[in-house]
Amino acid sequence: MNAEYAEGLRQNLPRAADLRSLLNMGAATFQPENETKASRLFKEAMVYPAILSLQKREQGTEDDAPPFPAVRLMPRTINKHPEDALKQIRSVYDDLRAGKQVTLDELGDATLIEAPKHGDYSAGRRDFTHAGWYVMPEAERQVFEKLDTVGRQVDPEVRDAMTSAGVPTAAEPYRRLKTYTATVSGGFQGVATGLDGVLVLRQVGQSADGKLLTLIPRGGGESVTIEKDALRPFLFGKDVQRWHVDWKNWWVVFPYMETDTGFKLMPTEQYREHKVEAKGRGKGKSKEQAEYRRVFAGYPEDLPNLEKLYPHLWAYLTTNEKALRGRENGRYKIGKADEWRWYDLARPQGLEASAGAKLVLQLLSSSINAALDTKGHFFQAGGKGGGAYGVSLSKTETLDSFACLIAGKASDFFIKLTGTVYSGGYYSYSDAHIRNLPIPQASPEQRKRLSELSKALTTKTGELRETEAKVDGFPESANEERRAAGKLPDLAPLSEVARLHNLAQNLDGSKLEDAGEALVGQLPGQATLKLGNGAITLSKEHAELVRAVLDVRGKMTLVEFSELRVPESRREVQGYLNSLAQWKKRIAELGAEIETLEGELNDVVYDLYDLSAEERQVIEDFLARY
DNA sequence: TCCGCACCCGCTATCCTGAG
DNA sequence: CTCAGGATAGCGGGTGCGGA
Numbered sequence: 310m311n312a313e314y315a316e317g318l319r320q321n322l323p324r325a326a327d328l329r330s331l332l333n334m335g336a337a338t339f340q341p342e343n344e345t346k347a348s349r350l351f352k353e354a355m356v357y358p359a360i361l362s363l364q365k366r367e368q369g370t371e372d373d374a375p376p377f378p379a380v381r382l383m384p385r386t387i388n389k390h391p392e393d394a395l396k397q398i399r400s401v402y403d404d405l406r407a408g409k410q411v412t413l414d415e416l417g418d419a420t421l422i423e424a425p426k427h428g429d430y431s432a433g434r435r436d437f438t439h440a441g442w443y444v445m446p447e448a449e450r451q452v453f454e455k456l457d458t459v460g461r462q463v464d465p466e467v468r469d470a471m472t473s474a475g476v477p478t479a480a481e482p483y484r485r486l487k488t489y490t491a492t493v494s495g496g497f498q499g500v501a502t503g504l505d506g507v508l509v510l511r512q513v514g515q516s517a518d519g520k521l522l523t524l525i526p527r528g529g530g531e532s533v534t535i536e537k538d539a540l541r542p543f544l545f546g547k548d549v550q551r552w553h554v555d556w557k558n559w560w561v562v563f564p565y566m567e568t569d570t571g572f573k574l575m576p577t578e579q580y581r582e583h584k585v586e587a588k589g590r591g592k593g594k595s596k597e598q599a600e601y602r603r604v605f606a607g608y609p610e611d612l613p614n615l616e617k618l619y620p621h622l623w624a625y626l627t628t629n630e631k632a633l634r635g636r637e638n639g640r641y642k643i644g645k646a647d648e649w650r651w652y653d654l655a656r657p658q659g660l661e662a663s664a665g666a667k668l669v670l671q672l673l674s675s676s677i678n679a680a681l682d683t684k685g686h687f688f689q690a691g692g693k694g695g696g697a698y699g700v701s702l703s704k705t706e707t708l709d710s711f712a713c714l715i716a717g718k719a720s721d722f723f724i725k726l727t728g729t730v731y732s733g734g735y736y737s738y739s740d741a742h743i744r745n746l747p748i749p750q751a752s753p754e755q756r757k758r759l760s761e762l763s764k765a766l767t768t769k770t771g772e773l774r775e776t777e778a779k780v781d782g783f784p785e786s787a788n789e790e791r792r793a794a795g796k797l798p799d800l801a802p803l804s805e806v807a808r809l810h811n812l813a814q815n816l817d818g819s820k821l822e823d824a825g826e827a828l829v830g831q832l833p834g835q836a837t838l839k840l841g842n843g844a845i846t847l848s849k850e851h852a853e854l855v856r857a858v859l860d861v862r863g864k865m866t867l868v869e870f871s872e873l874r875v876p877e878s879r880r881e882v883q884g885y886l887n888s889l890a891q892w893k894k895r896i897a898e899l900g901a902e903i904e905t906l907e908g909e910l911n912d913v914v915y916d917l918y919d920l921s922a923e924e925r926q927v928i929e930d931f932l933a934r935y
Numbered sequence: 936t937c938c939g940c941a942c943c944c945g946c947t948a949t950c951c952t953g954a955g
Numbered sequence: 956c957t958c959a960g961g962a963t964a965g966c967g968g969g970t971g972c973g974g975a
Contacts, residue, residue, distance in 0.1 A: 493975075498939060505968065547966075637970065655969080658938060673966090689967080690939095696967070740939070813956065841956080 323425040323437070327374045329362040330402050331422070333444055335730045336384035339391045374424035378405035379444040382417040383934050384730045417934075420446050445726060449931060452924045456723050459918060460485045460747030487744040489702055489711070495744025496670065496698040497662050499688040502561065503636035503655025504528075507629045509543055510535070512558040521621065524560060539563055539619040541664070544688040546696040549671040551678045551716065552763075552770040554686060561687050562622065564615055564652055565660065572660040575615040576605040577623075580649035604649050615652070626652045662701035663687045668712055670743070672696045673735045676932070677724070679716045681708065681767055690739070698739055709760035710751060716763075717914035720746055722928045725935050749917040762910045766903065773899040780892050783861055784854065784875055787885045798881040804871035806851055812843035814867050818859030850882040851875065857889055 380398050387394055394416060404411045405421045413419050422444065425437045435450065436443055445453065460483055467482035467489075482488045487495040502508035506528025513532060514523035522540065525532050540560040548555045565572035584601040616623040626633065634641040634651045641651035664685045671678035672690055688697035700715070702708055714720065720743075728742035736742075751759065779786040791797045822839045836852035838845045845855060854875060859865070876882050915925050 493938065496939095501969070503969070545967075656938085815957085 323374070324366075326363040326365050328377045328422075328424055329364055330360075330377055331362075331379040331442070331444060332360040332398060333379070333381045334360070335382050335417075336735070337382035337417070338386045339389060339394065374426060376421050376423050378402040378419065379422045380413065380417060380419045381444045383415070385415070387416060418444075418446050420444060443726060448927050449726065452920065452927045453723070453726055455920065455924065456719060456747050456918055458747075459749045460745060464488060464750075484748045484750070485744065486700070486715075486746040486748055489704070489707070489748060490744075491701040491703045492659065492662055494740050495746070496700050496738075496740035497659040498690040498740070499663055499697060499699065500561065500654050500658055500660070501656035501689060504632060505689075507632055508562045508654065510540075510560050510562075512560060522560070527559075533621075533625050535560075535562075535622050535625055536619045539622040541685065541687045544669065544686045544697055546671050546673060546688075546690075549669045549678055549680055549688075549697045550770070550774070551676075552680055552766045553774055554669060554680045554682050554684075555774060556684075556686060562626075562652075562654070563687075564619075564622065564626075565657070566612065572657075572664070573608065574650055574653050574657075575618070576608060576612070577649075577652070578614045578616060581605055581614060583649045585646055585649070659699065659701075662699055665701060666705050666708055667702075668700040668708065668715065670698045670700065670715070670738045672698050672739055673737060675735055677716050677721050677738060679712060679738075681712055681763065698743075700743070707756070709763040710756045711748075712763040713759040713910050714748060714914060714917075715743070715746065716910070718911050718928055718932055719914050719918055719920070722931055723747070725931070730935075747918075751917055755913060755917060758913055759910070762906055762913070766906050766910070769899055769903050769906065773896060773903065776892050776895050776899065780861055780889065780896065783858060783889050784873065784885055787888050788874060790888065798876040798878060800874040801877045802871060803851075803855070803873040803875055806875060806877060807845050807847035807855070809867075809871060810844045810846070812845070812867050812870075813841050816840060816859065816865055816867060816870055818863050818865070821856060821859050848879050848882075850879040850886070853886055854882050857886065 378401065380401065389397075397413070397416065398419075401411045401413060401419045405419060411419050422436050435454075443453075462484050463481045464484050471482065485495075490496075507526055509527040510524035510533070511527065512522050512524050515521065515537070516523075516534075520537055521534050522537050523532050523534055524540075539562065541563040542556055543559040543561040544554065544556060545559070548557055564575050566575050583604050585604055630651065634643070634648070636655050639645065640655075641647050641653075647653075664687075666681075666683045668679050669682045669686065669688060673696075682699075688699065690696040690698050700711070702711060723746060724738065724742050725736055727745070729737045779790075782789075788797065788800065817840075820841055823836070834848060835846060836849045838847075838852055838855060840859075845852075847855065858870075858873065876885060911925075915928075920928075
């Protein structure tokens with residue numbers, strides 16, 4: 310139980326009732342032998358399923374609540390009928406109450422929790438915290454405590470800085486992530502447009518000078534032209550990978566001007582002098598007495614209007630004016646208070662933080678996917694499917710070392726113990742779950758090493774993704790490479806260099822086999838490949854290429870397959886196959902290098918928390934299961 | 936006013952199944 | 956082997972509301 314909104318429930322339940330048992334089902338699903346698909350116990354409940362058994366407390370009962378059994382299921386598919394699993398859990402409850410040793414094997418972990426005494430949490434303080442009720446075995450508890458102890462310390466450096474700057478300290482600067490961020494909390498949400506179909510677009514081309522982009526709106530329709538300066542690159546959650554931002558040419562409309570005090574909405578001719586009723590002082594007065602303020606007051610007089618600076622964007626916006634004014638239940642319709650900002654993003658949040666150097670995290674993921682972003686990508690967050698979150702630091706020079714701290718296994722352990730798991734074993738890496746990450750003190754040497762590691766991991770992962778894309782795009786990627794070098798050989802569609810007999814409409818590469826014996830009509834130096842009931846006859850070199858393509862792609866349609874453009878010359882084909890082999894070799898090398906770097910990263914971070922070899926093993930074992 | 940949380944709705948790619 | 960149609964998982968879109 311760790312959702313923010315359940316805090317009151319957690320506070321009051323132990324006062325009103327004795328806790329009998331707690332089953333944290335997490336994201337476990339059930340698939341008995343005779344079922345073809347896994348299902349959740351509560352089909353409609355995507356999140357937070359837990360079964361809490363309580364007994365109403367008699368009036369006047371003393372503080373003598375007994376300890377109670379708690380079970381934590383792994384976020385996995387359990388090969389049992391839910392009833393059988395529950396039966397097993399009930400027997401484990403009995404064993405725990407009887408003080409026996411228990412094991413749940415593939416179901417998860419079981420533990421006996423000391424019950425809180427009602428009125429205060431003195432008896433169960435370890436388990437019943439402000440942030441949540443945490444169910445964990447003793448070994449994990451000790452490691453967790455060690456990490457959390459760091460977060461309960463105050464950072465004297467930050468406190469001194471705050472005092473000398475005269476900042477009123479509402480809260481002590483504990484060594485937690487939120488202390489070191491430039492935003493109010495730990496992570497920050499990105500913008501919400503209110504209408505992605507219009508305000509988010511995919512680039513399909515650009516002008517010669519690169520100042521105008523050709524784009525297709527996310528909602529579909531004809532392509533449009535918009536000034537590049539009036540757009541910002543846009544990410545979706547799945548584009549944020551570990552150490553890599555895989556931006557897919559998406560842009561978001563950005564009608565803002567940068568000023569000393571941050572980004573401001575650009576004015577338009579129509580609303581430049583527009584006035585709205587001032588809130589606060591004028592409230593409750595009659596229409597005549599009400600006070601008004603100019604919405605674009607304080608803007609420099611020589612600041613051009615939006616339509617003048619970005620005529621292409623303006624044309625696009627006015628085409629969609631009706632839809633844009635209708636966003637958020639007509640909040641921008643003429644006559645409403647917000648009518649003057651109908652072309653604004655519905656939630657222009659965190660603009661400065663998004664534009665600057667930051668970390669981006671995939672919001673919903675089975676382990677931490679964090680990447681450094683210095684290119685000012687904007688992103689969206691929210692919804693159960695994911696999105697991205699940003700972390701912007703007060704000291705941007707520490708971004709590299711924070712990236713390692715956040716991406717390390719120690720953080721994942723902390724987040725998974727205190728956070729929320731969704732169906733499919735996806736954990737939430739939203740602000741609520743990362744802002745309290747303990748941030749240990751690091752020496753300048755350690756910080757330098759972490760910084761080097763994050764830079765190396767970013768570079769290597771970038772190269773890995775690039776090389777993987779080449780392999781996935783073979784043979785077009787090889788064509789592309791040779792075209793760039795000015796050495797493009799003569800190409801022909803595969804249907805011309807090979808004879809295709811009786812192939813199915815959809816090809817399954819995994820079913821490819823050698824025909825073995827030469828077929829009737831086959832020439833010397835040729836090979837025949839069998840695929841289902843069909844066959845492909847071609848040169849031995851081209852056969853190798855076909856084998857490689859089908860191996861990489863797995864499944865493809867007959868049309869795609871026969872239209873693949875490949876070199877006519879056998880010697881060139883051999884060159885293509887050599888390129889592919891080199892790329893694959895490089896992928897293996899990079900994978901190994903990244904693994905080594907990740908290992909070192911974890912070691913440095915474990916050192917910062919002063920964890921012993923056994924304690925590190927506890928974390929590794931936990932992460933292998935959860 | 937800005938920021939953050941949580942919720943509910945909906946689209947679509949993919950899997951699965953069974954008939955033709 | 957093909958293909959239509961249903962089911963499901965995956966992924967967002969959009970927004971009410973409350974606190975700082």
